[in-house]
Amino acid sequence: MRRVPAMTTLTAPPAPFRPAAGPLGSPWPASAVPGPGGDLLVGGVSLREAAERFGTPLYVFDEGEARARARAYRRALPEAEVLYAAKAFLCTAMADLVAEEGLGLDVCSAGELRLAAAAGFPAGRILLHGNAKSPDELRLARRLGVGRIVLDNLAEIPRLAALATPDRPQRVLVRVLPGVAAGHHAAVRTGVDGQKFGFSIASGEAAEAVRRTLAQPALRLVGLHCHLGSQITDPAPYRTAVDRLVELLARIRDEHAVELPELDLGGGHGVRYLPGDPELTPAAFAAATTARLAARCAEHALAVPKLLIEPGRAVAAPAAVALYRVLAVKHTAEGRAFAAVDGGMSDNPRPALYGSAYTVRVLGRAPRLGGGGVVGSGAGPTRPFDVVGCHCEAGDVLARDAPLPADLRPGDLLAVPAAGAYQLAMASGYNLVGRPALVAARDGRARLLVRRETVDDFLARETGR
């Protein structure tokens, strides 16, 4: 692995999109290839060397994979505006990558907005979400010139209107609930009534929000928004959402004599976490939605609105691999085996929060010769291990029943793919373990994007010492 100085931006490699599996199985980045001695190369970077050089836990981000996925969206939906959902994973290098690939950015907090601004992301291509935007957040969005703001409750309609003027109006969308339940876990299903986001279509709240927004001369209502949920692999819910949103567009046209020019279907496209998992590709999403949108609009004699989408996970998740060092191996009297590693629920809370499943691979187990030939190699006998973290909770499990070498031992290195979304983004300071470092891999070069969090970072926030 060559060492290069850190760069502030990621430059574009020519990476073709290969939605099918890499040679090692579908959840891995397409660039993943086996290296010598049981190693794995991602973006041409040896994961074993990266772990040695930067320490563990470590997140290795395959820049080419993220770029290829961003490009696939633009190719599949050339007429649409694709906004990467920053909540999945954001740092300034990622904001640069998103900007360079011609995507917009969906942010949902002042923090994400400020980080995007610090990266120099064009404000006009930013869309701001939030079910509880503070007055300060709205003021910041206005000051920066954020392109679109998605209205999520009645109170923020006059609040935002007061910050804009008819000659410098704010473009807004109204977030509605089409009554479609989709997503990998109840906690992320946001397209239905009875949860905190958006305005219900069924109850008439959405129509009322549209009425109040149109009554504000300082707000320019450009469209409707919905976000059904996350990790959706079946395109059918999006078709239903299109039907219901187009019906609402037609009712708005009938009541107010305005045709809204934009329709935002949110994100939620599912990726593979386990070999053989289904995924919702940009092409499959496009095939399911664009013709349907045109047909429904034709039925209602509406001009086809511009489609906006907000994929997060589908761009970022498959791009990163998490690396952990095994610290302890325990075989219990009941016959269970645990591999305890140096990370856990503080860098990946998804298994604990949602019961999410991951696949795990051991790295660097070159075949060892014993009396009867090769014994205990990476390819040798396996047994199921629960890969557990180092936190003080029994629920701190990263993967259950992962088939790993039966002779797994402390010092072994484990790699977990599909780690690029909602892991570092949801990482916590639990047990003051510190959030892992993040390294970008491209063309055989690795460079540190975000350093490891240390106890000095925690101490630096204390003011009472």
Ligand SMILES: Cc1ncc(COP(=O)(O)O)c(C=O)c1O
């Ligand atoms: C409004 C909105 N847009 C986009 C996303 C991105 O979702 P995903 O990462 O599943 O594509 C989310 C999160 O689920 C969201 O809440």
Ligand SMILES: N[C@@H](CCCC[NH3+])C(=O)O
């Ligand atoms: N954090 C969730 C996704 C939530 C998406 C935010 N709207 C997950 O890891 O699956």
